[in-house]
Amino acid sequence: MAVNNNTHVRIQNWRIQMLMGGLVIFAVIIFGWTIRFQFVPEGQEIRLEGKDYEGVWIDFKPPRGPIYDRNGHLLAGNRIVYEVGLELQYVRSPEAIAQVLNAIIGIDYAEALRIANIPYSENAIYAQVAREVPAEQAHELQQLLDEWRQNYTGAKGQESLAGLVLFPYLARTYPEGDLASSVLGFVAKDDKGYHGLEQRFDRELSGATRRIFIPNNPNNVAQLPDIPPGASMILTIDREIQAMTEEILDQALELYDAESANAIIMDPRTGAILALATTPRLDINEYWNFAEVYPGATPFNRLISYTYEPGSVFKIFTMAAALDNGTVTLETPFFDGGYYEYGGIVVRNWDRAAWGQQNMIGCMQHSLNVCLAWVGTEMGAEDFYRYMDNFGFGHYTSVDLAGEATGRLKEPGDGDWYPSDLATNTFGQGVSVTALQVITAAGALANDGVMMVPHVIQSFVDNGVQMDIRPTTYGTPITKETADLMTYALTVSLENEASKALVPGYRIAGKTGTAQIPGGEGYLENKTNASFIGYGPVDDPQFVVFVWLEHPTPIWGSETAAPVFSEITQRLVVHLKIPPDTVRQQLGMDN
């Protein structure tokens, strides 16, 4: 009996030992298997696959920095729009989805159906249907989805909108439409800035995108870091002045049947641009119309990117240079015989007439090519080009906008420069400039000989800190005395000819320009660039205005650009709260 009991116990022990041994071997195999996966290539794949289920990496893009005008009016901000998409594994009724998308968002039915019919697979999980869907449409769609969810029972034959999803996000918008569009530029669907400030400061405005891992396990929840928004900008542009200028230019474009009408208003004391207006211009909320507004190679911002021969407005720089280096004084006599030979060419006046005995004021007043060519050649090429160089022609003005051109100022030593160029350059032919270069250089005449770097940005606000941009001096091409003489000459010549540029109540200095346009052979017939540069009040210049009309009818700057200048300036002085000269004298506000 005892033997039987012992045998029974041994058998039991053996079974237990076998079971335990089996379990241990099983455990060792599993352990070994896991160890093996640490080293074989499949193990790496499995680990990576496992990571996919741990959470998702999401790009957190901060809101793009807003842009304000000098008084805090929003010019560029961000609005909520929606992305509409399909989670393909849930799509049950492609036709119903396509119909809804067509009816509410206006997507082509066939295209929507094609997307909704994309079969779900490992490589096709989500399909984007539309982006930048306005909030109104998105809300309508969301309402429909909510109603469908309430009523959907899953019964056979019932249409399903399952899989249709909306995601809100911020997109760039411009509350003022086309106002100052050539300054702002725009942000396209790819979230990149194009033209103007949006391009030039794309990185600063958009801020730093951060890629953050969001774990699926709520136990591992992590705090989202505070992502600073893109930098904000405060511009020197004054919304009211900009709108007023654009309104006048729009009227001028029609009135003079011009190809384009453009103007810049600048504070000569700081280089701050108060308005920079072009017509036609783009409503940057609908940037996709770009090619319609700017066909072919038309630049987005003519005032900084388009170079042209300036014509007679250039004479003010020639005369300023000659006065400054002592070649002439305002009283220097000149007999205009109607032509002037130099470098193998004959220079004639704009009206091909001879104006007889003149002094330098008369030369400027009648805009005599012959006189200015003589002045320039008397000064000599070296001095003339040195002064023009100092005025910034042929160089960037360093304006804080994208797309600036330099123009071309041929100089002695260049392969394509001839002595005759000196004679023609003096009255603005054979030299190409941008409108911004002209107003920047003219700023020296209005600001005691000191040229300021033009700029449209007044301040940046980044990470809660406002950084104001200090006005920067470009150079001092002429002395204060020369600037004063030129101001006197330009004021008197305007008043003597009873120019249409005159502004009632204010003394203004200025000069017209009617520049021929070079074509294939010589200059084009009946096509000009008409312009006017002026500043005031002359005893304390607070603004410089440059108006430029492309191909106007009539062709003369004195008939087209000058009255536009006057109209702009009459309203500008009200905006800037500059009283008329007599009132300022009475109030003791004059200098």
Added chain:
Amino acid sequence: MNRAQKILQAYQNTPWRQQIQMVGSVAATAVIFTLVMIVYVWVSSEAGTYGLKVQELQDQAQQIERSIEDKKVQLADLTSTENLAERAKEAGYEAVDPNRIRYLVVDGYYGDQQLQLAPPPNAVHAQDQEGGLPDAFTASLFDWIRETIYQLSIRTGAVGGGE
């Protein structure tokens, strides 16, 4: 060994008593294990719930941020030059005639000043930026017990620096 000791030994070695001891030990272990598991599951579920809440709040914060941006634009739309001009026209205003403007010198008025945008307010939890969420959201049960004991010991003066 006297009789009493023999009876006691016999009692201690009775099979039913050994079985009760064994069952008791197993049951006690199971109860303790179950309690620990219950606490662990409770803490985990709480942590998970609050984790989800944090995610919801983060989503809400983003929605609010988007809403603020959108509202700024709506306000700018309402006060755009075009809208204001229309409203002014409807209200009977007309452009000023420069000849009717009277200029006055106002002492202490220096004209339009340079715009200063108020710096954005600092985030409420700015001090947590480096450390992440507060401990309550991330600490394990054992961290919590250790911290609680530590805090209690500080209060009772058991640890901590003295004078």
